[in-house]
Amino acid sequence: MNDLDPEGPGLVVGAENLEFLPSLPDGAFTMIYLDPPFNTGRAQVRATTRSVRAQGDESDPGDRIGFGGRSYTTVKGVLSRYDDAFSDYWEFLEPRLREAWRLLAEDGTLYLHLDYREVHYAKVMLDVLFGRECFLNEIIWAYDFGGRTKKRWPTKHDTILVYVKDPQGYWFDSEEVDREPYMAPGLVTPEKVARGKLPTDVWWHTIVSPTGKEKTGYPTQKPLGLLRRMVAASSRPGDWVLDFFAGSGTLGAAAEQLGRKYVLVDQNPEALEVMRKRLPNAQFR
Ligand SMILES: C[S@@+](CC[C@H](N)C(=O)[O-])C[C@H]1O[C@@H](n2cnc3c(N)ncnc32)[C@H](O)[C@@H]1O
Numbered sequence: 001m002n003d004l005d006p007e008g009p010g011l012v013v014g015a016e017n018l019e020f021l022p023s024l025p026d027g028a029f030t031m032i033y034l035d036p037p038f039n040t041g042r043a044q045v046r047a048t049t050r051s052v053r054a055q056g057d058e059s060d061p062g063d064r065i066g067f068g069g070r071s072y073t074t075v076k077g078v079l080s081r082y083d084d085a086f087s088d089y090w091e092f093l094e095p096r097l098r099e100a101w102r103l104l105a106e107d108g109t110l111y112l113h114l115d116y117r118e119v120h121y122a123k124v125m126l127d128v129l130f131g132r133e134c135f136l137n138e139i140i141w142a143y144d145f146g147g148r149t150k151k152r153w154p155t156k157h158d159t160i161l162v163y164v165k166d167p168q169g170y171w172f173d174s175e176e177v178d179r180e181p182y183m184a185p186g187l188v189t190p191e192k193v194a195r196g197k198l199p200t201d202v203w204w205h206t207i208v209s210p211t212g213k214e215k216t217g218y219p220t221q222k223p224l225g226l227l228r229r230m231v232a233a234s235s236r237p238g239d240w241v242l243d244f245f246a247g248s249g250t251l252g253a254a255a256e257q258l259g260r261k262y263v264l265v266d267q268n269p270e271a272l273e274v275m276r277k278r279l280p281n282a283q284f285r
Helices: 017-023 086-103 119-130 190-195 224-234 250-258 269-278
Strands: 011-014 029-034 044-053 071-082 104-114 135-142 157-164 202-204 240-243 261-266
Touching: 011 269, 017 086, 017 261, 029 086, 029 224, 086 104, 086 119, 104 119, 104 135, 104 224, 119 135, 119 157, 224 250, 240 250, 250 261, 250 269, 261 269
Parallel strands: 011 261, 029 104, 029 240, 135 202, 240 261
Antiparallel strands: 044 071, 104 157, 135 157
């Protein structure tokens, strides 16, 4: 499919992304946003190693001494169902990130949205695939919603890794980004207070409110405000942007508001249903 029509509407494709992406032309997208599933959907059964407390007496001496002098027996071969082990995750993401690299324009930027369990694996993977010098930012999206565990620090952030194709030639326009109120407005001039300050790499933003009008009903929907910021900074009006884990189509909604062209891909019929309602002007395939 080499016919991205610059005059046409946005395009939404119902497909498995790795099967569809090869039909898109090299370097077509100035900005790519990806919010892949943490659970790749491939539950597997594999032998794992698990340690359990042993009695530590003659009948059950254990074969390893743990902290506090306790004796542990290593029990091998416990079959457990699991998803998202590192190797699985790598196998799933790697070919898709290679496609993202091919599809990025020379001045293009990739935003990869992850949670704290995956981000460190993905950082290493992207350093290998894109090159460390292409790493631009680690954006922390901090939110404050839901219960707070007392057993550890409650986790209330996601991480968005930002990589550029060419560290010398990428597009970034901070003038286009929405600004934030000063925390101590008394310390700056009234002009500065009126203009607000440029956001840093830590973005405080509420989640999509379960009762607000932005809500589409898609469980993993991300806030439009985050996507608008990325699109505004890293693309120009008329540029093409891509999300091949599109879900509810938040990137498409941001692109429409900001005058960018978009391609969205998702394999889930429920996502396509939500996008039909949310993006009535798009062309669906
Ligand atoms: C975390 S959600 C994206 C949510 C989205 N950012 C939003 O704001 O609504 C990930 C999406 O990727 C889709 N997906 C997962 N694997 C896919 C694949 N191999 N091909 C196409 N879509 C896939 C899922 O159906 C899901 O809708």
